[in-house]
Amino acid sequence: MANEKADLLKITKRDEDYSRWYLDIVDRAKLAEESGIRGCMVIRPEGFAIWEKMQQVLDGMFKATGHTNAYFPLFIPVSYFSKEAKHVSGFAKECAVVTHHRLQATDSGEIVVDPEAELAEPLVVRPTSETIIWSTYRKWIQSYRDLPILLNQWVNVCRWELRTRPFLRTTEFLWQEGHTAHATFEEAEIEAKQMLEVYKTFVEDYLAIPVFAGKKTENEKFPGAEYTYTIETMTQDKRAIQVATSHHLGTTFSQAFDVKYLSPEGTLEYPFATSWGITTRLIGTLIMVHSDDQGFVCPPRIAPLQVIGVPIFRKDAEKDQVLARFQELQTEFQTSGSFSFKIDARENLSPGFKFNDWELKGIPLRLEIGPRDLKQGKAVLVRRDTGEKLIVEQSELLTKIPSLLEEIHRNLFAKAQEFQHQNTYTVSNYEEFKEGIENQAGFYLAYFDGTPEDEDKIKEDTKATGRCIPLNQTDEEGECFYTGRKTKRQVIFARAY
Amino acid sequence: MANEKADLLKITKRDEDYSRWYLDIVDRAKLAEESGIRGCMVIRPEGFAIWEKMQQVLDGMFKATGHTNAYFPLFIPVSYFSKEAKHVSGFAKECAVVTHHRLQATDSGEIVVDPEAELAEPLVVRPTSETIIWSTYRKWIQSYRDLPILLNQWVNVCRWELRTRPFLRTTEFLWQEGHTAHATFEEAEIEAKQMLEVYKTFVEDYLAIPVFAGKKTENEKFPGAEYTYTIETMTQDKRAIQVATSHHLGTTFSQAFDVKYLSPEGTLEYPFATSWGITTRLIGTLIMVHSDDQGFVCPPRIAPLQVIGVPIFRKDAEKDQVLARFQELQTEFQTSGSFSFKIDARENLSPGFKFNDWELKGIPLRLEIGPRDLKQGKAVLVRRDTGEKLIVEQSELLTKIPSLLEEIHRNLFAKAQEFQHQNTYTVSNYEEFKEGIENQAGFYLAYFDGTPEDEDKIKEDTKATGRCIPLNQTDEEGECFYTGRKTKRQVIFARAY
Numbered sequence: 001m002a003n004e005k006a007d008l009l010k011i012t013k014r015d016e017d018y019s020r021w022y023l024d025i026v027d028r029a030k031l032a033e034e035s036g037i038r039g040c041m042v043i044r045p046e047g048f049a050i051w052e053k054m055q056q057v058l059d060g061m062f063k064a065t066g067h068t069n070a071y072f073p074l075f076i077p078v079s080y081f082s083k084e085a086k087h088v089s090g091f092a093k094e095c096a097v098v099t100h101h102r103l104q105a106t107d108s109g110e111i112v113v114d115p116e117a118e119l120a121e122p123l124v125v126r127p128t129s130e131t132i133i134w135s136t137y138r139k140w141i142q143s144y145r146d147l148p149i150l151l152n153q154w155v156n157v158c159r160w161e162l163r164t165r166p167f168l169r170t171t172e173f174l175w176q177e178g179h180t181a182h183a184t185f186e187e188a189e190i191e192a193k194q195m196l197e198v199y200k201t202f203v204e205d206y207l208a209i210p211v212f213a214g215k216k217t218e219n220e221k222f223p224g225a226e227y228t229y230t231i232e233t234m235t236q237d238k239r240a241i242q243v244a245t246s247h248h249l250g251t252t253f254s255q256a257f258d259v260k261y262l263s264p265e266g267t268l269e270y271p272f273a274t275s276w277g278i279t280t281r282l283i284g285t286l287i288m289v290h291s292d293d294q295g296f297v298c299p300p301r302i303a304p305l306q307v308i309g310v311p312i313f314r315k316d317a318e319k320d321q322v323l324a325r326f327q328e329l330q331t332e333f334q335t336s337g338s339f340s341f342k343i344d345a346r347e348n349l350s351p352g353f354k355f356n357d358w359e360l361k362g363i364p365l366r367l368e369i370g371p372r373d374l375k376q377g378k379a380v381l382v383r384r385d386t387g388e389k390l391i392v393e394q395s396e397l398l399t400k401i402p403s404l405l406e407e408i409h410r411n412l413f414a415k416a417q418e419f420q421h422q423n424t425y426t427v428s429n430y431e432e433f434k435e436g437i438e439n440q441a442g443f444y445l446a447y448f449d450g451t452p453e454d455e456d457k458i459k460e461d462t463k464a465t466g467r468c469i470p471l472n473q474t475d476e477e478g479e480c481f482y483t484g485r486k487t488k489r490q491v492i493f494a495r496a497y
Numbered sequence: 498m499a500n501e502k503a504d505l506l507k508i509t510k511r512d513e514d515y516s517r518w519y520l521d522i523v524d525r526a527k528l529a530e531e532s533g534i535r536g537c538m539v540i541r542p543e544g545f546a547i548w549e550k551m552q553q554v555l556d557g558m559f560k561a562t563g564h565t566n567a568y569f570p571l572f573i574p575v576s577y578f579s580k581e582a583k584h585v586s587g588f589a590k591e592c593a594v595v596t597h598h599r600l601q602a603t604d605s606g607e608i609v610v611d612p613e614a615e616l617a618e619p620l621v622v623r624p625t626s627e628t629i630i631w632s633t634y635r636k637w638i639q640s641y642r643d644l645p646i647l648l649n650q651w652v653n654v655c656r657w658e659l660r661t662r663p664f665l666r667t668t669e670f671l672w673q674e675g676h677t678a679h680a681t682f683e684e685a686e687i688e689a690k691q692m693l694e695v696y697k698t699f700v701e702d703y704l705a706i707p708v709f710a711g712k713k714t715e716n717e718k719f720p721g722a723e724y725t726y727t728i729e730t731m732t733q734d735k736r737a738i739q740v741a742t743s744h745h746l747g748t749t750f751s752q753a754f755d756v757k758y759l760s761p762e763g764t765l766e767y768p769f770a771t772s773w774g775i776t777t778r779l780i781g782t783l784i785m786v787h788s789d790d791q792g793f794v795c796p797p798r799i800a801p802l803q804v805i806g807v808p809i810f811r812k813d814a815e816k817d818q819v820l821a822r823f824q825e826l827q828t829e830f831q832t833s834g835s836f837s838f839k840i841d842a843r844e845n846l847s848p849g850f851k852f853n854d855w856e857l858k859g860i861p862l863r864l865e866i867g868p869r870d871l872k873q874g875k876a877v878l879v880r881r882d883t884g885e886k887l888i889v890e891q892s893e894l895l896t897k898i899p900s901l902l903e904e905i906h907r908n909l910f911a912k913a914q915e916f917q918h919q920n921t922y923t924v925s926n927y928e929e930f931k932e933g934i935e936n937q938a939g940f941y942l943a944y945f946d947g948t949p950e951d952e953d954k955i956k957e958d959t960k961a962t963g964r965c966i967p968l969n970q971t972d973e974e975g976e977c978f979y980t981g982r983k984t985k986r987q988v989i990f991a992r993a994y
Contacts, residue, residue, distance in 0.1 A: 035633065037620070040570035042633055045648065048567045070545045073537035074622075074653055074669050075593070078600060082608045096572070097597040097610055098622065101657040102590060103575060111579045113594055113619050122610050123534070125571075125595065125622070136532065136539050151542065156571055156653065160598040172571050 011360075013293045018237045023166070025287050029296035029361050032166045032283075039164040039171030043280065046361065047167075049304035050283055051174065055154060057206055057302075058176065058278065061198050067150045067178060072132050074155075075123035080131040084256040086223045094160035096125040096171075125158040130224070130275060133179045134253040137271075141181060143262045147271060148191070149181040167284030168241075168497055175279035181271045183261065185250070188272035192248040195276040196229040199244035207282070208299040208412040209233050209289050210420055211243055212443070212492060214468030219455040222275075226250035232467045232492070234420045235288035238441035240467045240494035243285060246276035288497075289416050296362030297384055299412050300405040307333075307401060308363045309343040310354045312370030322369055329367075329397065338402050341367075359384060364408050365401065369394070385411050424492075430482050433493065437462050443494045445470075447478035449487035458482065464493045508857075510790045515734045520663070522784050526793035526858050529663045529780075536661040536668030540777065543858065544664075546801035547780055548671065552651060554703055554799075555673065555775065558695050564647045564675060569629050571652075572620035577628040581753040583720045591657035593622040593668075622655040627721070627772060630676045631750040634768075638678060640759045644768060645688070646678040664781030665738075665994055672776035678768045680758070682747070685769035689745045692773040693726040696741035704779070705796040705909040706730050706786050707917055708740055709940070709989060711965030716952040719772075723747035729964045729989070731917045732785035735938035737964045737991035740782060743773035785994075786913050793859030794881055796909050797902040804830075804898060805860045806840040807851045809867030819866055826864075826894065835899050838864075856881060861905050862898065866891070882908055921989075926978050930990065934959050940991045942967075944975035946984035955979065961990045 011024035026032050031047030043051065059069070075098060102117030126132065133151075140146060154176045161171050178195060182188040196213060203209045211231035215221075221228040225247040232240050251270035254260070260268045290297040300306055309326050313319040326343045333341045344354050351368070358366055368380040379397060381390045385408045392400050423442035427433040433444055448466065450458070459465050469491050480487050508521035523529050528544030540548065556566070572595060599614030623629065630648075637643060651673045658668050675692060679685040693710060700706045708728040712718075718725040722744040729737050748767035751757070757765045787794040797803055806823050810816040823840045830838045841851050848865070855863060865877040876894060878887045882905045889897050920939035924930040930941055945963070947955070956962050966988050977984050 033633075033636070035570045035629070037570050037572055037574060037629075040572060042570065043568035045565040045567045049565065051568075052566060068542040068546065069549060070542045071540035071548075071671065073532045073534050073539065074655070075534050075537060077534060078608050078610075081600070082606070093601075094599055096595045096620070097600065098593045099596045099610060100594040100619075101592065103578070103592065103594065103621070104590075109579070111575050113575075113596060122597075123593070124600070132532070132534075136530075139530070158571070174568065 011293065011295060014236060019165075021293070022284075022287060025291050025296050026166045026284075031287075031296070034166075039161050041166045041170050041172075043174075046304075047283060050286070050298070050302060051280055053302050053304055054206075054278075054282060055176075058198075058202055059154070061202060062152050062176075062178065065150075065194060065198060067152045067180075069153060070151050071153055071155070072129050072136065074126055076126050076129070076132045078122050078124060080135060081124065083131065084224055084252060086252075089223060094162075095127050096158045096160060098123040098125065126155070127157055127159045128275075128277075129153070129155075129157075129177055129179065130249070130253050130273075131257070134257040134259060134273070137181055137254075138257050138259045141259050141261050141271060144183050144264055147181055147183045147261060148187065150178075150191075151180065152176055152178040165284075167287070168281055170280075173280050175277050178274070178276045180274045181254070181259075182274070183263070183269070183271060185272050188248050188250075188274050192229055192246045192274045192276065195274070196231065196244070196246040199246070199276070199278060200231050202278075203231065203233075203243055203282075204413065206299070206301045207286055207289075208301075208409050208416065209243065209285065210413060210417040212468055212470055214470040214492070216245070216468060217455060217466035217491060218452045220466055222247045222249075224249060224252045226252075230468050233285065233289060233416075234423060234443060234494075235285075235497065236419070237288075238423045238443075238494075240443065240492075240496040241285050241288060242467075242496070243282065244276070244278040247274060249273035249275060290412055291362065294356075295360035297412070298362035298364060300364040300408050303362070303364050304340065305342055305363055306339045306405055307341045307365045307367055308358045309341060309367045309369070310351055310358070311343065311345065312351050312368055312373075314371075318371045321374060322371065325369060325374055325394075329394070332398065336398055339405060355382075364405060367397070367401075383408055385415075427481055428479065433481055434462055437464050437493070437495070441495065443467070443492050445490055445492050446481035447487050447489065448482060448491040448493075449480045449485055449489055450482045454482050458493070462493075462495075464495050467492045467494050467496060508790065508792060511733060516662075518790070519781075519784060522788050522793050523663045523781075528784075528793070531663075536658050538663045538667050538669075540671075543801075544780060547783070547795070547799060548777055550799050550801055551703075551775075551779060552673075555695075555699055556649075556651070558699060559649050559673075559675065562647075562691060562695060564649045564677075566650060567648050568650055568652070569623075569626050569633065571623055573623050573626070573629045575619050575621060577632060578621065580628065581721055581749060583749075586720060592624050593655045593657060595620040595622065623652070624654055624656045625772075625774075626650070626652075626654075626674055626676065627746070627750050627770075628754070631754040631756060631770070634678055634751075635754050635756045638756050638758050638768060641680050641761055644678055644680045644758060645684065647675075647688075648677065649673055649675040662781075664778055664784075666778075670777050672774050675771070675773045677771045678751070678756075679771070680760070680766070680768060682769050685745055685747075685771050689726055689743045689771045689773065692771070693728065693741075693743040696743065696773075696775060697728050699775075700728065700730075700740055700779075701910065703796070703798045704783055704786075705798075705906050705913065706740065706782065707910060707914040709965055709967055711967040711989070713742070713965060714952060714963035714988060715949045717963055719744045719746075721746060721749045723749075727965050730782065730786060730913075731920060731940060731991075732782075732994065733916070734785075735920050735940075735991075737940065737989075737993040738782050738785060739964075739993070740779065741773070741775040744771060746770035746772060787909055788859070791853075792857035794909070795859035795861060797861040797905050800859070800861050801837065802839055802860055803836045803902055804838045804862045804864055805855045806838060806864045806866075807848055807855070808840065808842065809848050809865055809870075815868045818871060819868065822866060822871055822891075826891070829895065833895055836902060852879075861902060864894070864898075880905055882912075924978055925976065930978055931959055934961050934990070934992070938992065940964070940989050942987055942989050943978035944984050944986065945979060945988040945990075946977045946982055946986055947979045951979050955990070959990075959992075961992050964989045964991050964993060 012020040014021045030044045032041045035042045099122050100117045102114040104114040158172045211233045213231050216228040229246040231243045254270040311322040313322045366382040427446045509517040511518045527541045529538045532539045597614045599611040601611040655669045708730045713725040726743040728740045751767040808819040810819045863879040876891050923942045
């Protein structure tokens with residue numbers, strides 16, 4: 001029981017230490033843990049089940065928009081990165097480099113790298129796959145008939161990180177990367193925007209996370225891109241977190257890898273590229289947006305387990321009756337229900353312990369039935385998001401549970417959206433902004449037409465960066481909060497993860 | 498049209514050059530291709546769709562037997578391998594070693610490894626994950642209550658290979674690896690055997706591949722295992738190919754990583770381990786077992802696309818009518834059908850070209866409808882496995898197609914099984930075996946109780962290895978074909994991929 005008691009220890013509260021709170025949730029909800037290998041995490045079954053569900057939904061959305069999956073190699077020769085200067089400075093710097101292909105045992109039995117087995121050319125463990133994929137597309141694209149190519153892959157990638165935090169920033173992480181090739185700039189534009197919409201729909205409709213959609217500023221865009229679309233949301237400590245990006249890559253990679261197609265008019269043209277990705281970071285975002293001081297809060301539509309049944313009893317005779325009723329309900333739910341359900345039949349644990357345990361793990365709804373409920377045909381439903389208890393007829397459960405799950409989804413979304421609105425400010429000059437962000441964390445919307453150097457200066461002054469240039473801007477002109485020049489462009493600035 | 502004509506070029510025939518035939522199929526059915534990175538392949542969308550379907554079915558079977566998925570790091574410190582001597586000699590020799598974490602640009606703009614960024618301890622790109630997983634289980638296992646642990650992961654792995662062949666032997670490949678921990682030897686035994694059964698059911702019921710199930714001989718078992726279960730099948734050039742393995746690892750890894758659990762009796766015990774895996778090699782096996790001189794043959798239950806519709810017409814008016822009918826059928830199939838279907842509406846390609854193209858790609862059934870069929874309410878179905886043409890009523894298609902797909906599955910299985918039986922021989926002495934295998938490739942069943950050294954000698958003499966000790970041996974005694982000693986153990990010997 002020692003371990004079980006330890007599980008009941010309170011987690012750090014958000015307003016005491018937000019970072020510690022985040023780590024406590026990851027650890028206590030058993031989502032992930034340190035691996036002992038610097039910067040690499042173990043994604044535990046509870047965490048991985050969420051990623052699997054995300055994959056399943058997103059993969060369906062990708063296929064519905066005409067994409068198919070493929071697999072490209074993990075290793076990329078160093079020389080591939082040299083072909084695109086901006087890309088290499090953005091990605092190839094901090095990476096895992098394979099230099100040898102053999103180990104050997106020393107006389108003392110130690111295992112060391114065999115100096116004889118050095119590779120002629122070092123290989124980089126992919127930080128992203130534009131280079132290897134466009135070197136392959138060169139073989140696949142000859143004519144306009146070969147376009148578009150609409151591919152995606154679900155893989156692991158590696159970016160060497162000095163300061164890491166589970167899910168949010170790790171040396172190795174999992175993601176999907178879509179890579180498409182198109183005949184025209186406009187087609188690539190439509191694709192990049194479509195995939196941003198797919199991501200927005202997914203995170204709003206499944207993760208209950210409201211986002212700002214927009215373009216990245218020059219400083220924040222993908223190295224080598226024409227421009228980058230992004231969706232951004234707000235954590236509970238009022239910082240920005242990037243949720244997904246979709247890049248219009250122009251002809252950067254077709255030129256670097258000399259990919260050309262024969263147009264219907266008989267001319268040779270460079271095709272246009274997009275790439276777009278979402279990562280296991282999303283699980284960290286999920287925690288940051290919805291969880292509370294009791295533990296993880298998993299939005300119902302993405303929760304691997306939506307309803308947990310906790311039998312209440314004191315005597316053995318009661319136990320048998322209550323469990324039998326739960327078994328009946330389970331069969332009924334499996335046959336006619338639209339939600340996932342499990343019974344917590346663990347022995348020697350009190351209901352109170354179980355309540356805490358499942359709250360900590362973020363299960364959206366708890367179903368309790370005890371001996372008295374049994375007699376009256378009643379059941380108790382407890383919402384994870386509000387803690388609210390509802391006493392309902394057992395005969396209503398099949399309809400009541402799905403509608404409650406939907407209500408929880410709507411409530412989580414509305415709460416996060418309200419929070420985001422309350423902490424988004426409009427500022428008209430730099431002094432106001434500096435004072436604002438120093439005293440009150442949040443999103444700051446401002447007219448801005450500064451240069452990348454201006455952005456650098458703002459970051460230096462305030463630690464805030466341009467998070468996005470929201471789409472659907474009004475046509476109204478205003479004064480740039482930094483340069484004072486007239487501009488129509490508004491930008492959200494915030495401190496970010 | 499130049500590319501289209503090239504596609505029609507005949508592939509090498511099996512009896513001309515079996516290896517070339519295999520490579521032609523991989524290439525022309527667009528399953529995979531060389532990546533330009535030595536030993537690494539690109540799995541193309543057509544090939545990856547098969548892997549996706551394999552994953553989907555197997556993952557369901559793993560979950561139905563109580564397993565869940567997780568994710569462990571790609572990088573394993575060299576020192577982890579040193580902890581288990583047999584394991585290191587089996588796996589850590591030829592591997593990809595990460596030694597640095599940064600690149601830099603030289604004055605001439607070349608990108609090179611930054612010598613300042615050498616890792617304190619080199620990292621191995623996982624060849625298999627027993628070591629990293631058992632170093633994690635150490636934190637998870639304290640009491641008998643923590644057992645069993647039943648985990649699996651779907652990941653990429655890397656084993657440095659000098660001679661590679663797409664799917665069958667590549668430096669990087671995809672697989673799943675199950676890793677379980679149990680309180681007793683017997684429970685681990687039940688698990689290892691159960692997973693062998695899962696694999697056998699999967700390959701027989703979905704891939705139509707008949708297998709021999711058995712144990713590996715001492716020489717062929719997994720480095721560090723108590724014993725290894727295997728399923729093996731026969732390629733069309735009558736060699737053996739390993740389909741999947743399931744290992745009873747005993748306490749090898751719990752001892753190496755000092756994992757102990759407190760038993761109900763209060764004693765500290767080492768838990769028992771299993772591991773089991775199946776890889777993208779399976780796609781190569783699929784080709785080797787079923788395909789023919791016309792191209793790839795994909796067994797219907799694993800085929801991403803099961804039926805291809807080819808409209809037949811000459812005039813434009815005919816075209817519209819025939820296509821309209823195909824559209825109607827597609828809607829009907831989507832609503833009420835149990836199979837996948839696509840219309841090949843490509844312009845400017847003759848029916849003959851399309852027939853060849855889909856035969857090459859291995860689609861199990863072709864549905865043709867032309868203007869005359871339209872008038873008569875008829876359709877033509879062509880089987881990929883036999884080439885047989887059937888004229889059927891269009892009104893029958895919804896029932897006829899599923900039953901034909903089942904018949905194709907049964908036929909492919911029966912044909913492969915018949916081939917396997919015809920080429921399996923029983924031998925009673927070594928001379929007979931040597932002469933047999935030299936003149937007639939195949940499986941050779943023999944009584945054998947030789948030592949690992951005897952196995953080495955047999956391999957040296959004949960290039961054949963002990964493939965498996967079939968399960969359910971009779972209790973009859975015979976004379977070892979190599980030593981002449983009395984034994985009850987029969988072993989299948991063959992040359993293998």
